[in-house]
Amino acid sequence: MKIKRFFQHVFGMVFFFVFVSFGFSAGYFIVSGIYHLFDFHTSDYFRHMAMAIISLFVMSIVGYLISIFTRSRRRNLLLEVLDALKRISKGDFNVYLELNSGKRNQFTSLVDHINHMAKQLKQLEEMRQEFISNVSHEIQSPLTSIMGFARALQFDQLSGEERSHYLSIIETESRRLSKLSDNLMKLTSLESKHHPFERHSYRLDQQIRTIILACEPHWTEKELELDVSLEKVVITADEDLMSQVWTNLIHNSIKFTPKLGTIRVHLHQVDDKTVVKITDTGIGIAKKDQVHIFERFYKADKARDRSKGGSGLGLSIVKKIIEMHDGTILVDSEEGQGTTFTITL
Secondary structure: HHHHHHHHHHHHHHHHHHHHHHHHHHHHHHHHHHHHHHHOOOOHHHHHHHHHHHHOOOHHHHHHHHHHHHHHHHHHHHHHHHHHHHHHHOOOOOOOOOOOOOOHHHHHHHHHHHHHHHHHHHHHHHHHHHHHHHHHHHHHHHHHHHHHHHHOOOOOOOOOOHHHHHHHHHHHHHHHHHHHHHHHHHHHHHOOOOOOOOOOOEEHHHHHHHHHHEEEEEEHHOEEEEEEEEOOOEEEOHHHHHHHHHHHHHHHHHHOOOOOOOEEEEEEOOOEEEEEEEEEEEOOHHHHOOOOOOOOOOOOOOHHHHOOOOOOOHHOOOOHHHHHHOOOEEEEEEEEOEEEEEEOO
């Protein structure tokens, strides 16, 4: 910073010297020209006085012209800034103020901050619109099913079996809506930073084992083989939130693994880190989808089967909880080969 100021002072002194030299040179040539043209003969005192007066006059005119030019540029830029702020306040974030390359100052920094703010607000608005669109889509699908089958139940010609089938579908779609609502509220609460977050020490291996046993009806129904290896590990974390992580990941593995497949859950400690790997031999995730799977409502093409009942929020919740615990979650997958989630705490 001191070096920058030094060079600014040097530049100012050089500019002043050049400016004064230009003024006196102009005065000298103008007076010399007038004396030569009109063949004046006066004392050196009056000649030097005339040169000084004309030099000061020339410097005043040049300085005035420079000030008008710079003032005009600043005024135009100020008007552009005010117009940009007015557009931003009205919700128009397609704002970018051009800056000519030159000397950096506080005003140019202000312009940079306005451009950055407009860019961030535009991205936020796009995310908001996409979020609303996704929520509307996810809500509309089960509502359409419920309305359609509720209307069908009004026909007296339906058999008892058909009526029971339609009621079952309505119940399933209602559960989907309820789960979507719960997940939305949970994700909103987590992102608001007001969600209760209580760390305490507990046995992670016991927690994961309990969740695996709670899922037993699901994996036995599909005759899945489970390979479970859990070292005794004590961590300090929010037990309820971490329970949501393991429940979501294990349910996903069961959901997307075909009959007679295998699920592996391994827990071990490496130095001061706890590593959990959940691997399945399921349908896998395409490479192009892997970078998006933690985004809200994102579902890979093969996971869009409505019968699976997913809303695309589960992995977003998982990632948010892991980040709250200063951990990381990585995915490694190949289509048709299976998926591995690696969580490091």
